[in-house]
Amino acid sequence: SQTIHQWPATLVQPVGSPLSLECTVEGTSNPNLYWYRQAAGRGLQLLFYSVGIGQISSEVPQNLSASRPQDRQFILSSKKLLLSDSGFYLCAWSVVLRGRREQFFGPGTRLTVL
Amino acid sequence: AQTVTQSQPEMSVQEAETVTLSCTYDTSENNYYLFWYKQPPSRQMILVIRQEAYKQQNATENRFSVNFQKAAKSFSLKISDSQLGDTAMYFCAFINRNNQGGKLIFGQGTELSVKP
Numbered sequence: 001s002q003t004i005h006q007w008p009a010t011l012v013q014p015v016g017s018p019l020s021l022e023c024t025v026e027g028t029s030n031p032n033l034y035w036y037r038q039a040a041g042r043g044l045q046l047l048f049y050s051v052g053i054g055q056i057s058s059e060v061p062q063n064l065s066a067s068r069p070q071d072r073q074f075i076l077s078s079k080k081l082l083l084s085d086s087g088f089y090l091c092a093w094s095v096v097l098r099g100r101r102e103q104f105f106g107p108g109t110r111l112t113v114l
Numbered sequence: 115a116q117t118v119t120q121s122q123p124e125m126s127v128q129e130a131e132t133v134t135l136s137c138t139y140d141t142s143e144n145n146y147y148l149f150w151y152k153q154p155p156s157r158q159m160i161l162v163i164r165q166e167a168y169k170q171q172n173a174t175e176n177r178f179s180v181n182f183q184k185a186a187k188s189f190s191l192k193i194s195d196s197q198l199g200d201t202a203m204y205f206c207a208f209i210n211r212n213n214q215g216g217k218l219i220f221g222q223g224t225e226l227s228v229k230p
Contacts, residue, residue: 043223049215051216090159100147101209103161
């Protein structure tokens with residue numbers, strides 16, 4: 001079965017510090033991978049998605065960047081965090097199974113920037 | 115541009131009763147999927163139910179069912195025999211089947227409270 005891991009689960013960082021959130025997927029190959037941010041318990045905003053190693057598409061201009069060094073690893077980074085980067089970050093993966101596209105989410109990382 | 119709208123920010127229902135959450139979407143595509151996700155207080159996103167646009171039959175998963183009206187671009191979720199564990203944020207989502215990136219477009223969510 002497929003599993004998605006995210007770490008850390010929670011993170012408190014000062015403004016101006018760097019950030020690295022990691023997401024790994026097990027039990028599948030060549031998935032599409034996604035980073036979402038959810039602010040204040042409301043809608044999800046797609047930040048980045050990747051259809052393959054080294055391929056990153058950015059959905060919104062921002063202070064963050066993403067990388068995919070391996071097929072099942074997706075990293076969200078920042079060189080200098082802003083207060084507005086606080087939020088709940090969700091990693092997701094999707095593949096086409098039995099002719100249908102399925103998307104599943106990781107457990108999320110709660111980031112607080114002080 | 116494709117959009118998903120959930121017009122009910124909050125709803126409440128008594129335990130064991132039935133509740134319907136609304137969702138409308140806008141697209142010029144003909145081939146797509148629709149989803150309802152549940153996000154309980156743990157904040158884990160859980161897929162509740164899925165509907166393929168080419169299927170006329172409404173999807174059903176145990177106590178959860180949808181009313182899919184393709185012409186009206188409406189996709190409501192009905193929860194029967196509501197349970198306390200159904201308390202969560204519910205998100206409606208859309209994906210274009212031909213979208214190579216497989217990007218989901220989400221509504222803003224409906225916060226459902228099931229009261230004992």
